[in-house]
Amino acid sequence: VPQNILNKSEKITEEFPLILTTGRIRDQWHTRTKTGKVNRLTTHIPSPYLEMNKIDAIEREINDGDIVDIYNKRGIVKVKAKLNFNIKKGVVFLPMHWGKVKGNDFGRANNLTNNLIDPVSKEPDFKYAAVQVLKHKKEKEKICVIGAGAAAYRFVQTYRAHNLKDDLLVFSKEDDPFYNRVLLPEYVSEDLTWEQLQKLKKGEIEKLRIELHSGVQITTVNSEEKFIIDSNGGKHSFDILIMATGSSAFVPKDVPLHLPGRFTMRTKVDADNLRTYLKNTELPEKEQHVVIVGGGLLGLELAASLKKKNINITIVQRAPRLMERQLDRVASTLLAENVQERGIQIYFDNEVSTVFEDEITSNKLSISLKTGKIITANAIVYAIGTLPNIELAKISNLKYSRGVIVNQYLQTSNPDIFALGEIAEFENSLYGITSAAEQQANSAAKFILGDLSSIYKGSVLMNILKFEDLDLCSIGMVNTPKNDPSYEEIILKDVTQHFYKKCIVRNDLLVGAILMGDKNEFAEFKRFIEDKIELSEKRTELLRGKSSTIPVLGKLVCSCSQVGEGNLIEVINKGCNDFNELCSKTGAGLGCGSCKPEINEILLKPNNRRYEK
Ligand SMILES: Cc1cc2nc3c(=O)[nH]c(=O)nc-3n(C[C@H](O)[C@H](O)[C@H](O)COP(=O)(O)OP(=O)(O)OC[C@H]3O[C@@H](n4cnc5c(N)ncnc54)[C@H](O)[C@@H]3O)c2cc1C
Numbered sequence: 320v321p322q323n324i325l326n327k328s329e330k331i332t333e334e335f336p337l338i339l340t341t342g343r344i345r346d347q348w349h350t351r352t353k354t355g356k357v358n359r360l361t362t363h364i365p366s367p368y369l370e371m372n373k374i375d376a377i378e379r380e381i382n383d384g385d386i387v388d389i390y391n392k393r394g395i396v397k398v399k400a401k402l403n404f405n406i407k408k409g410v411v412f413l414p415m416h417w418g419k420v421k422g423n424d425f426g427r428a429n430n431l432t433n434n435l436i437d438p439v440s441k442e443p444d445f446k447y448a449a450v451q452v453l454k455h456k457k458e459k460e461k462i463c464v465i466g467a468g469a470a471a472y473r474f475v476q477t478y479r480a481h482n483l484k485d486d487l488l489v490f491s492k493e494d495d496p497f498y499n500r501v502l503l504p505e506y507v508s509e510d511l512t513w514e515q516l517q518k519l520k521k522g523e524i525e526k527l528r529i530e531l532h533s534g535v536q537i538t539t540v541n542s543e544e545k546f547i548i549d550s551n552g553g554k555h556s557f558d559i560l561i562m563a564t565g566s567s568a569f570v571p572k573d574v575p576l577h578l579p580g581r582f583t584m585r586t587k588v589d590a591d592n593l594r595t596y597l598k599n600t601e602l603p604e605k606e607q608h609v610v611i612v613g614g615g616l617l618g619l620e621l622a623a624s625l626k627k628k629n630i631n632i633t634i635v636q637r638a639p640r641l642m643e644r645q646l647d648r649v650a651s652t653l654l655a656e657n658v659q660e661r662g663i664q665i666y667f668d669n670e671v672s673t674v675f676e677d678e679i680t681s682n683k684l685s686i687s688l689k690t691g692k693i694i695t696a697n698a699i700v701y702a703i704g705t706l707p708n709i710e711l712a713k714i715s716n717l718k719y720s721r722g723v724i725v726n727q728y729l730q731t732s733n734p735d736i737f738a739l740g741e742i743a744e745f746e747n748s749l750y751g752i753t754s755a756a757e758q759q760a761n762s763a764a765k766f767i768l769g770d771l772s773s774i775y776k777g778s779v780l781m782n783i784l785k786f787e788d789l790d791l792c793s794i795g796m797v798n799t800p801k802n803d804p805s806y807e808e809i810i811l812k813d814v815t816q817h818f819y820k821k822c823i824v825r826n827d828l829l830v831g832a833i834l835m836g837d838k839n840e841f842a843e844f845k846r847f848i849e850d851k852i853e854l855s856e857k858r859t860e861l862l863r864g865k866s867s868t869i870p871v872l873g874k875l876v877c878s879c880s881q882v883g884e885g886n887l888i889e890v891i892n893k894g895c896n897d898f899n900e901l902c903s904k905t906g907a908g909l910g911c912g913s914c915k916p917e918i919n920e921i922l923l924k925p926n927n928r929r930y931e932k
Pocket of ligand 1: 740
């Protein structure tokens with residue numbers, strides 16, 4: 320029993336008026352040396368935060384989720400604020416589990432605690448320190464963004480959601496900025512109008528306060544003196560530069576793309592050119608013939624779109640099967656059957672060797688294949704891969720390999736220059752998918768805004784084939800390495816119904832999945848694979864569950880996950896008012912991500928928010 324109390328803890332002062340207490344959270348222990356390795360536990364609370372009473376926050380103009388600086392004479396911590404009335408006014412709480420994260424101690428509680436110990440028990444006084452908490456303030460900066468594609472779009476959206484002060488300048492080589500590139504096949508087939516592809520509706524550029532330079536290419540980047548030069552000779556200084564220049568379609572060097580009838584499919588101009596060319600043949604659609612080189616995702620989606628218009632389609636595929644990198648043999652075979660049933664001809668193990676104009680008939684090409692086969696067609700579209708546009712990075716002395724090399728914050732070898740999307744090479748990987756571009760853009764935007772916990776850890780490769788009447792996707796690994804018993808496969812197959820599902824498991828983690836026939840498990844499997852969540856008892860339930868096909872309600876919003884406007888409104892009406900939660904509950908926006916602006920619009924529509932939390 321203590322005989323007397325001698326409180327030597329430091330007193331709060333005008334300068335440091337809040338009591339900081341530190342401690343544990345439910346799912347972590349000590350400095351996470353063990354619990355930090357269990358991803359299931361990390362999903363509970365993934366990063367350090369400061370719990371604060373709402374009154375203290377209002378007095379400091381701090382909103383929930385804002386980055387705050389917690390400081391005293393000993394040091395500083397910068398984390399997100401979590402506001403509530405549970406914690407007493409005048410007291411703030413910081414979990415003690417995060418030491419250094421990737422060499423950075425932004426969330427370390429002991430930057431702030433003092434060295435005082437109880438003279439008898441030697442217990443340290445970690446539960447009591449005087450601090451001040453203020454909203455993190457950054458100097459006004461000028462940010463230039465090169466490119467107006469998927470990565471740039473997500474970057475400006477995330478950035479502006481938290482910062483209206485900084486200058487944002489966007490330069491787009493294309494005359495048409497910010498559109499859904501992934502939907503170009505549907506635009507070519509006239510299933511979708513140009514308006515339906517545009518991500519920014521009228522007036523939104525002004526709302527986002529972007530200085531947009533459309534049809535303007537950046538030709539020079541001076542990374543030392545921090546300025547860029549555009550194709551009109553304009554010079555623009557920058558504090559931060561975002562490079563998001565995407566890729567170009569790859570075509571063999573000897574292909575004369577400037578000659579009539581030869582196309583690629585990367586931009587609106589490419590799509591318009593093909594549309595106009597086919598119209599100018601003046602042939603009825605059922606007499607038109609297009610050869611598509613490449614049996615990957617893009618080639619197949621374009622083939623299916625044009626076939627819907629009754630145009631004759633031939634695919635020339637170098638590999639012995641379709642989507643050979645994104646599917647295993649079984650799925651490729653079933654897919655090929657499905658494609659052929661649509662009346663599309665496929666030549667496997669074949670390549671185009673020459674393409675000549677027909678001497679007699681205009682708009683006619685004579686295409687000879689390596690095997691000697693000669694095909695007569697009106698047009699040929701090359702869909703055989705992409706090359707990242709890294710020329711600017713090369714001339715500005717940034718480190719590059721296949722792409723521009725970036726760190727966990729998407730910084731290039733110059734910390735004021737970031738590379739996002741298809742040009743970014745992170746830990747030897749390049750990602751040619753929208754979801755990776757968006758994840759990177761989110762991470763970089765939050766980091767620049769001051770959130771040091773916004774660390775990019777790489778993306779999981781994901782492919783969703785957008786065929787109207789066939790559900791097919793793959794996530795992560797699709798083939799197990801030979802002779803490695805640590806991998807297990809769980810397979811469900813119904814060949815005649817083109818139904819095939821496969822999971823690959825290793826060390827209690829789901830590392831890959833193929834879903835053909837329905838994609839009901841897509842959202843769940845994506846989360847397990849992306850977050851590397853231990854399966855535990857879920858392992859014995861994989862693919863055992865009853866398929867619960869929820870019908871599409873109302874207008875289709877997400878074609879990847881087959882989610883309608885009605886499905887979204889249903890979840891919103893149950894109380895969901897958070898964008899990410901809405902996506903994860905419905906599965907919408909988790910595929911190519913092109914429907915995200917529409918989901919957000921539905922979420923923000925006042926009529927849809929009958930129930931507010
Ligand atoms: C037809 C098609 C279908 C696709 N389908 C899917 C799909 O189903 N799922 C999926 O995940 N992904 C799909 N993709 C890939 C997806 O579109 C890309 O991964 C994504 O757009 C990459 O975003 P990004 O911002 O890196 O590049 P992009 O979206 O390509 O944007 C880059 C922009 O930068 C501009 N630019 C380049 N250099 C300069 C310069 N010097 N100055 C100014 N501007 C410049 C380019 O003109 C372009 O507008 C598809 C792509 C195509 C073409």
